[in-house]
Amino acid sequence: xxxxxxxxxxxxxxxxxxxxxxxxxxxxxxxxxxxxxxxxxxxxxxxxxxxxxxxxxxxxxxxxxxxxxxxxxxxxxxxxxxxxxxxxxxxxxxxxxxxxxxxxxxxxxxxxxxxxxxxxxxxxxxxxxxxxxxxxxxxxxxxxxxxxxxxxxxxxxxxxxxxxxxxxxxxxxxxxxxxxxxxxxxxxxxxxxxxxxxxxxxxxxxxxxxxxxxxxxxxxxxxxxxxxxxxxxxxxxxxxxxxxxxxxxxxxxxxxxxxxxxxxxxxxxxxxxxxxxxxxxxxxxxxxxxxxxxxxxxxxxxxxxxxxxxxxxxxxxxxxxxxxxxxxxxxxxxxxxxxxxxxxxxxx
Numbered sequence: 001x002x003x004x005x006x007x008x009x010x011x012x013x014x015x016x017x018x019x020x021x022x023x024x025x026x027x028x029x030x031x032x033x034x035x036x037x038x039x040x041x042x043x044x045x046x047x048x049x050x051x052x053x054x055x056x057x058x059x060x061x062x063x064x065x066x067x068x069x070x071x072x073x074x075x076x077x078x079x080x081x082x083x084x085x086x087x088x089x090x091x092x093x094x095x096x097x098x099x100x101x102x103x104x105x106x107x108x109x110x111x112x113x114x115x116x117x118x119x120x121x122x123x124x125x126x127x128x129x130x131x132x133x134x135x136x137x138x139x140x141x142x143x144x145x146x147x148x149x150x151x152x153x154x155x156x157x158x159x160x161x162x163x164x165x166x167x168x169x170x171x172x173x174x175x176x177x178x179x180x181x182x183x184x185x186x187x188x189x190x191x192x193x194x195x196x197x198x199x200x201x202x203x204x205x206x207x208x209x210x211x212x213x214x215x216x217x218x219x220x221x222x223x224x225x226x227x228x229x230x231x232x233x234x235x236x237x238x239x240x241x242x243x244x245x246x247x248x249x250x251x252x253x254x255x256x257x258x259x260x261x262x263x264x265x266x267x268x269x270x271x272x273x274x275x276x277x278x279x280x281x282x283x284x285x286x287x288x289x290x291x292x293x294x295x296x297x298x299x300x301x302x303x304x305x306x307x308x309x310x311x312x313x314x315x316x317x318x319x320x321x322x323x324x325x326x327x328x329x330x331x332x333x334x335x336x337x338x339x340x341x342x343x344x345x346x347x348x
Contacts, residue, residue, distance in 0.1 A: 016023075033267060033279045033292040035312070038346040041077045043070065043315075046338055051133070051258065052304040052313055055116070061304065062101075063315060063343070064089040071119060072343070074306070075163035081119050085112060089198060093134040093143045095158035102143045102156060104131040111145060111154075113161050125163055127154035133175045138183035140199035150337050153186065155202055156171050165202045169195055175218040175258070179225070187215035187229050194218075194229060194239055208244045210237040217259035217270055224285040230256035230270040236280060240286060247286045252278040253293065259303035262310055271296070271303035271314050277346060288292035294343055312346040 033259040037241040047066035054061055065244060069083040073202075083147060088105035094101050094116065102125075103112040111125040111134070128150030132270040133159070135144050136158070143156040149230040151172055155165040169188060173195075176186035184197040196206040210229050215237065217230030230252060236259075255273025261282075268280040268288070277294040297316035304313045320342040 012239065027087040033281070035277065035279055035346050035348045037290055037294070037296065038347045040342040041345070042074070042339070043079065043341050043343055044339045045070070045129065045341055046172065046336065048078060048333075048336065049315055049317075049341070050089060051302050052315060053094070054304050054306055054313075055091045055094055056306070056308065057096060058116075061313060061343075064091060064094045064103070077343075083112065083114055083119055085121065085124075090132045091134045092143075095136045095141075095143055098158040100158050100161075100259065102134060102136075102145075102158065104134045104145050106130045106132055106148070109147075109150075110142075114157075114242045119348040124302060125156060127156070127162060127163055128166060129151050132163060133173070134187075135176045135178055135184065136324075137178045137182070137184055137199040138180050139178070140202075142199065143170060144184060147177050148189075150172070162216065167197065167202055169204070170207075174216045175216050177227070178196060179220060179222050179241065182224045182239070185218065185220065185227055187218050189214045189216055191233075194227060194244075194273050196241070198242065198303070207243045208239070209248070210239065210246060211235075212237050212247065217256050219259040219261040219263050219268060221263065221266075221282065221285075223263060224282075226282075226285055228259055228268050228270075230259060231261045232256065236268065236270060236278070236288075238286075240285075248288050250280050250288045250290060252280075252290075255301055257304045260305035260312070262305055262307065264307070267291075269303065269305065269312060271301055271312075273299055273301035275300060275316075276346070277303070279312065286315060294346060296346070297342065300344060310347070314344045314346065315342065316344070317341040 040144040050064040061072040090104040091242040128147040130149035131145040134322040136337035153167040164202040171188035171191035174187040212231030214232035215229040225242040253272030253276035266282040275298040279292040300314040319334040322334040
């Protein structure tokens with residue numbers, strides 16, 4: 001672990017989470033959202049970023065950066081430490097029964113295993129090319145990584161700390177979710193499909209098409225068995241997971257990369273790189289409507305939801321001029337301006 005001196009001042013003397021220090025609590029079942037950014041916390045640091053995940057047991061946010069994982073105290077907004085040694089870091093899976101976390105690192109096709117209590121790295125596990133999203137499945141007690149260019153899912157035994165299986169997926173996977181009962185679902189971005197896996201047998205049990213392009217984000221309503229695929233064609237596709245069929249579509253913002261569902265409010269969220277958060281209400285399992293488009297920051301494409309406080313976190317930064325295209329980089333990204341990386345806290 002690469003510990004650094006905390007770079008953020010304490011936001012309040014209270015021990016309440018960041019979310020609880022802002023506006024009034026969410027009213028479950030409300031259909032008229034009024035979400036807005038209540039706080040911006042400058043975290044700083046160089047490099048790009050990817051997924052945000054929450055450790056509800058310890059009130060910590062994990063934010064993936066290019067070469068490290070930032071760990072933020074949700075109560076105070078301070079930087080607790082950083083887990084280094086990543087090469088294009090993506091996501092983290094928290095295997096609470098094993099007391100371990102697992103970070104995907106797409107450029108070196110490896111997963112960094114660490115101790116959840118101390119954040120100490122415990123070693124690396126070779127998986128497959130371009131390991132990206134990752135998910136702990138409580139039914140099988142395994143960690144699954146979804147490997148984009150590898151067109152596969154790798155299965156890790158979190159106790160043994162070893163890869164135990166590889167499942168070909170027939171296309172490039174993006175985000176995956178579990179229903180907690182042994183079924184995992186993953187978007188296949190280049191085939192415009194959703195694939196269902198049996199976590200215990202480690203096999204594909206079903207796949208179906210979705211009417212959109214590049215499904216990336218994925219969220220689940222476990223109670224009603226509904227999946228929410230956020231697509232780069234600015235559409236949210238709702239699928240009946242038990243039947244394997246599409247039941248609704250809803251417009252969303254551009255450049256989506258993450259989605260969440262809050263069962264208490266029955267709201268679906270997509271974080272969009274165009275600088276918006278789309279809020280969609282579930283009127284019934286087959287009926288949905290957009291209730292709000294929340295301004296965030298350009299590039300704020302990933303997000304996390306704290307189910308205890310109904311607070312959303314997203315991140316972005318300020319950018320410099322986009323470099324001129326080259327043969328090696330025909331579509332270069334604009335550089336992140338140093339010291340501008342920011343955590344946005346969204347409530348209603």
